[in-house]
Amino acid sequence: MTSIFYSGLSKDFSLILNDADDFNAIIQVGEKANIKEFRVHSVILRARSPYFKSAFSTDWVTQKDGMILYNKPNITPRVFDIVLKYIYAAELDLNNYQGEDILKLLVASDELLLEELFDHVQDYLIEKQTTWVKENFFLVLQTAFKITRSKKLQGCCIKFICMNPQPFITSENFLRLDKDILYVLLNREDLQIDEIIIWESLIKWGINYLGYMNNDRTKWNNRNYEALKKTLEQFIPLIRFGEISLVEYFDKVQPYKAIIPDHIYEEIEEFFKYTTILPPRIGKIQFESKILKKKFVPIIINWINKRNTSAIPYDDDSSYKFDLIYQGSRDGINNNSFRDRCNLQEPILVLIKCKGTRKVFGGYAPLGFYRNEFKGNPLYKKSTHLSSTDSFIFSLVKKDDTLDIRLSNVVSCDHAVFNNYFDFHGSYGFNFGERNLCMENNRLYVLMTSYYECNLNYNSLYTTETIKEIEAFRVIKQ
Template sequence: MTTKFLDRLSNDLTQLLEDPIDYNVSIEVGEAPNNQIFKIHSYILQSRSPYFKNKFNETSFNDDHVKVLKLHDISVKAFDIIIKYIYGGIISLEKLENSIIFDLLIASNELELNELVEHLQTHLVNNNASWLRLNFVQIYLTSYRAKNFKIIQDFCYDIITKHPNTIFESENFLSLPEDALISIIKQDDLQLEESKIWEYVIQWGEAKNSTLPTNLTEWTSSDFLTLKETLKNCFTHIRYFNISGDDVVEKIFPYEQLLERQLFLDINSKIMAPSKPISSIILPPRKILTKTLPTRNASARLSSQIITDEHALEISSWIDKKEIPYTENNPYKFELLVRGSRDGFDVSTIYNICDQISNTVVILKLEGTEEILGGYNPLGWDKNNNQWKSTQDSFTFSLKTANLENSILSRVNDGDVSNEIGYHLSESWFSFGYTLVLRGNLKISKKCYCKIDEDYKKPIRSAEFLSPTICPPPSDKVTFSVEEYEIFKITKRNDLQ
């Protein structure tokens, strides 16, 4: 019978790390002035990490019989967690922010700690999928470049194939590397019409050649040749023979010069004489799902640059006063009314667009802190009356992000309260009590603030950012500006069973 005393072994080795007797390696981690020196033992590191084994073989001892390494691209916090894992085989992720866990994953991959790389990926996918979706493009690009992040890559491809707009309509789409774009358009189950894939590929290629004329009628043969060269590796993955005749005429014909002559003739031949043999390779049609995609991503598609579907489900559950958040089939439609970057950031703009509209959600992404604050207003906006209105159904919130483990919900206090919603267009402010106050130009004025308020049950920001007074000066740290804001009209859906 074999007995393993692993806990004692882990504890003893961890103690050796804390009191590094006979250490022979010094590793400088991080950038000055926040760098830190770790004194460790080469035999332990090289037995656990192929990266360190190779590094130690390449590095000579100095006069003090110590090998000196520098790891400036890994944070001190991440390396401290990793080195304790290497020595003691123990890691705790419960109190770590998701962004730190992801940095930890990147560092673990660099140090070739495959066991830890797999564990961290599994943890993120199983426990923090909403955070991965919130930072989807960054996560996808990082995981694609890493090559060793198969679990997260599979997670990303599942989202991309089922909901391709996640990547194709993102602001980072045009900056995708060629191989990343090809890996997407190669997917057999990409849920996108082939003509749309063609359009996105053309759009991507044109973005890579900024000198091309904006008007296609002004293009020369040289312009077409330039784009053809850019997209030659993408074109082999377009399934031309699954594009309708109408779309071929409208979308392919204007770019005839991009295609090889025989391919263009065969595309035309298939339209005019479908049974006639052709010489071009015919790729199989994509596996378009016959069943409807999850309802919350179909007829209730969320048009937001700030919140995720999971955030919308959480807000909807608050509207319905559910203790357990909805996980799918959002019962509400979020119709975008106002977006700061599109319509303007002044409070007066909101009043003019939203006047007399009820059941709205205000979403704010704060400048500098990445906080997402907001509130639900069941009453109609009123630009003609400066007044306070009473309602028991409004609430404010701070949504879960990379820097906030759980969302904060603040409902109206029970009892005789009357200042839940405040309107004052003439002084350019709107207010959920004083728990969330919007003033002036939300982007440049830096007049918005949060305060402990008797009308709402709890504050939605940490104590250091709560104003002790009404209308603090813009110079105060408790005031904030917004990077972006959105307002949605919330309506019941009629397409659910």
């Protein structure tokens, strides 16, 4: 058996980087006032980086007195220091670096062909730098689409827009979008926004792209219309004209007849009957609720996957399907109706809107609320609860212009959900923990106990609310 001593090797190579006097290359990085020289060993850089293997070849290299001289102005000293620690010692600690440096590291690792480093940094940005990414979203978006390999980050950025597209599509940053990003965005099926807003924003984008046109189209000539038509020719077929009302069409689309391809315009005039006009955009995540808007579903998916509330959605989140199996206003708000439709279903998400408040409560039961497969099994040790490590309950409360979102994960996994199989008297519709979140006909009980984290939005150890609406969904990962 071969023994491996990587830790010692890493430590020794780290010493070579910091203390060795036998270097044979000087790399100058940065520009203007932020310049630094690094003394390195070409053999190590060539072995670890395909980029330096080519850059330090005899055909490209510049030498003076036997020393390789190389200039890399587009990488900052702070970022290159991280790169060298990775190359020499295979070490990487990003905890003390700002998001801007980490994004620059992503660009540098791509240029230097350091695939392992690139993949790690991309995942770190998505999973650990969520707040910074959202605060600097346009910079991240533009950077990600300049890097061919950053498909995961590109997908997360587009998905983030699709969650709530209107603020971005109506912003100044939208007008500065590159063509490639604009095409990807307009080609999405899950843009939850009025199509007329997309149309108006696209017109503004085209005018801004041309740079020289007056926003007042009454002052345009034929050359202006032709220029705008050519600029938007690849995007106009992506507009779902069938989602635009006739009033909006006559007011906001028809004035731009000159820029719309003839075959599309003819079909619009025929009341949107033919196939060139794309069908309505349909959000990839199926979710029909009277209680919760669709834009909050990615948050619930984050919780199901044990990610942070504010984590950027993954592209495969769209494979989730939420089947509405029970709705109180339709089926009756009582224990029997709930149990008739939800027993033997799994996993289940429940949502409850409370009467006379802005509160919404909810819970996720991976095993559902009813199990009877142990019936008649002599080895079964009786328990009235279903065990789960993934169950959670939550509350949403709208306060002025903010939304207070609170998650409480299960603590006592053996008491995650009461098993309705043992509720012989039909006392509950559902019961998380020991009345941590519990339906008793048209009443919702919320109790602070040790079975779940005590994070929900209520002011006392015990509260009860009247249920205005309640829904249950079977959660399907397709």
